[in-house]
Amino acid sequence: MSQRSCLSVILAAGEGTRMKSAMPKVLHAIAGLPMVAHVVKAAEAARATGLALVIGHGADEMRKAVQKFAPKAETFVQEKRLGTAHAVLAAREAIAKGYDDILVMFGDTPLIDAAALAAARQKLAEGAAVAVIGFRPPSPTGYGRLIEKGGRLVAIREEKDCSEAEKKIGFCNAGMMAVAGNQALRLLDKVGNNNAKGEFYLTDIVELAGADGLDVVATEASFESALGINNRAELAEAEAIWQARRRRDAMLAGVTLIAPETVYFSHDTEIGADTIVEPHVWFGPGVKIASGAKIHAFSHIEGATIASNCDVGPFARLRPGADLRQKAKVGNFCEVKQATIEEGAKVNHLTYIGDARVGAGANIGAGTITCNYDGFSKFFTDIGEGAFVGSNSALVAPVTIGKGGYIASGSVITESVPDDALAFGRARQKTLPGKGKELRERFASATAAKKRAAE
Numbered sequence: 071m072s073q074r075s076c077l078s079v080i081l082a083a084g085e086g087t088r089m090k091s092a093m094p095k096v097l098h099a100i101a102g103l104p105m106v107a108h109v110v111k112a113a114e115a116a117r118a119t120g121l122a123l124v125i126g127h128g129a130d131e132m133r134k135a136v137q138k139f140a141p142k143a144e145t146f147v148q149e150k151r152l153g154t155a156h157a158v159l160a161a162r163e164a165i166a167k168g169y170d171d172i173l174v175m176f177g178d179t180p181l182i183d184a185a186a187l188a189a190a191r192q193k194l195a196e197g198a199a200v201a202v203i204g205f206r207p208p209s210p211t212g213y214g215r216l217i218e219k220g221g222r223l224v225a226i227r228e229e230k231d232c233s234e235a236e237k238k239i240g241f242c243n244a245g246m247m248a249v250a251g252n253q254a255l256r257l258l259d260k261v262g263n264n265n266a267k268g269e270f271y272l273t274d275i276v277e278l279a280g281a282d283g284l285d286v287v288a289t290e291a292s293f294e295s296a297l298g299i300n301n302r303a304e305l306a307e308a309e310a311i312w313q314a315r316r317r318r319d320a321m322l323a324g325v326t327l328i329a330p331e332t333v334y335f336s337h338d339t340e341i342g343a344d345t346i347v348e349p350h351v352w353f354g355p356g357v358k359i360a361s362g363a364k365i366h367a368f369s370h371i372e373g374a375t376i377a378s379n380c381d382v383g384p385f386a387r388l389r390p391g392a393d394l395r396q397k398a399k400v401g402n403f404c405e406v407k408q409a410t411i412e413e414g415a416k417v418n419h420l421t422y423i424g425d426a427r428v429g430a431g432a433n434i435g436a437g438t439i440t441c442n443y444d445g446f447s448k449f450f451t452d453i454g455e456g457a458f459v460g461s462n463s464a465l466v467a468p469v470t471i472g473k474g475g476y477i478a479s480g481s482v483i484t485e486s487v488p489d490d491a492l493a494f495g496r497a498r499q500k501t502l503p504g505k506g507k508e509l510r511e512r513f514a515s516a517t518a519a520k521k522r523a524a525e
C-alpha cells in the first residue's frame with residue numbers, strides 16, 4: 071500500500087462560532103499544537119503524499135499558520151460553505167493531479183488515529199472505491215448513520231434525513247473517508263443538495279458509488295478518533311484524552327510519573343527512560359530530557375534540553391534555550407533562560423541565569439542574578455569552570471568570571487574577574503561599638519515627644 075500515492079484533503083473552512091474566538095477554530099491548540107496540525111500529522115503518519123487544506127473563515131491567519139506546521143500543503147479557499155462535498159471540490163485542482171487515494175479528513179477532529187486512516191486506505195488497495203470510517207458513539211444523535219446491507223455500505227443518512235428506524239442505528243459516520251482517486255471527482259460532481267439542510271453532502275457519494283456498482287465499505291475507528299471539537303469544553307476534553315495517552319506512552323517507555331494526571335506534556339516532548347517526574351510539572355514546547363533525570367514537583371519547563379542525571383526543581387522554571395548538561399542541578403525558585411549549565415554545575419536557590427554559561431562544576435549561590443538586560447539590549451555572562459559565586463551577587467553583563475574565580479557574597483560585579491581571582495564588589499563593613507543602643511534611645515525619645523505634642 072505504501073507505494074500508492076495519496077492526497078489528504080483536510081476540511082477546515084468552518085467558522086467555529088461556538089468557540090467564541092477571534093481565532094479560527096482549528097488553530098486552537100491541543101498539547102501546544104493547533105488541532106489541524108494534529109490532523110496533518112495523522113495524515114502524514116498514514117503516508118499521505120500530498121496535502122490540501124480547504125480554508126475559508128480567517129483565511130489569511132490560516133495560511134500563515136499552515137506555513138509553519140505544513141509548509142508543503144496547498145491551501146484552497148472555499149468562498150461559500152455549501153457542504154462537505156462542496157468543500158472537497160474546492161481542492162479540485164489538487165485532486166485532478168491524479169492520486170491513487172484521496173483521504174478526506176476534518177480539521178476539527180484532532181485525535182484521529184493514523185491506523186484508522188491507513189485501514190481505510192488498505193480497503194482501497196483491496197479494490198474498494200470508497201471506504202468510510204465509522205465509529206460507535208455513546209449517543210448517535212447528530213451523526214450521519216451508516217446503513218449497511220450484507221457487509222456493504224449502501225448509504226450514509228444525516229440525522230435530519232433519517233427515518234425513525236434509521237435513527238436507531240448506532241454505527242455512525244466519523245466524517246473521514248478514503249476515496250479512489252480515479253473516481254473522486256466524477257462522484258463528487260454528481261452530488262446534489264436535495265436534503266433537509268440543502269447542502270452538498272460528501273456522504274452522498276456512498277449511494278452514488280453503489281449505484282455505479284462500485285465497492286463501498288465501512289471500517290471502524292475508536293470514539294476518540296472521531297471526536298469533533300466545537301467549543302472549548304470539547305477542546306479541553308480532547309486535551310485530556312491526548313494527555314492521558316501521552317502519559318501512558320511515557321510510562322510504558324520507562325518514565326516514572328508519580329501522579330501522571332498532574333503532568334502535562336507538549337506535542338513534541340522527548341523524555342528518556344528512568345527519568346522521574348514528580349507531581350505537577352508542565353512541559354511546554356521544545357523540551358528534550360535524556361535518561362535518569364529527576365524533575366521535581368511544580369517545575370515549569372519549555373524549550374529546554376536536559377541531559378542525563380540532571381536534577382531540576384522543585385519550583386524550577388526553565389525557559390527556551392536552557393541547556394543543562396549531565397548532572398547539572400537547578401533547584402528551587404531558579405529561572406534559567408538561554409543559558410548552558412555545564413556538567414555538574416549547581417544553581418540551587420532563588421537565582422536568575424539568563425544569556426549565560428555556567429562552567430562545569432561551578433557553584434552559584436542563592437539569590438545570584440545575571441543582569442543581562444539594560445532595557446535595550448541583552449548581554450552575556452560567562453562563568454568559568456569551578457567558579458564560586460557567593461550568595462546575593464549581581465553579575466552585570468557583559469562580564470566574565472574566570473575559571474575558579476571566587477565572588478564574595480553580596481557583590482555587584484561590573485568588571486571581569488580573572489581565573490582564580492577573588493573579587494569583592496561591595497562596600498567594606500563598618501562596626502561602631504555602642505552606636506546601636508544610642509540610636510535606639512534617640513528614636514525612642516523622639517517618638518515620645520511627638521506623642522505628647524499630639525495630646
Ligand code: UD1
Pocket residue numbers: 081082083084085124148150151152153154156157176177178212213214215226228242243244245270271272273298
Ligand atoms: C459530518 C458528516 C456526518 C458525520 C459528522 C461527524 C457530512 C454531510 N456529514 O456532519 O455524517 O457524522 O460529520 O462529525 O459530511 N466544512 C467545510 N465547508 C463546508 C462544510 C463543512 O469546510 O461547506 C468542514 C467543517 O469546518 C468541519 C467539517 O467540514 O470541519 C464537517 O462539517 P460539519 O458541518 O461539522 O458536518 P457535520 O454536520 O458535523
Ligand code: CA
Pocket residue numbers: 298
Ligand atoms: Ca461537525
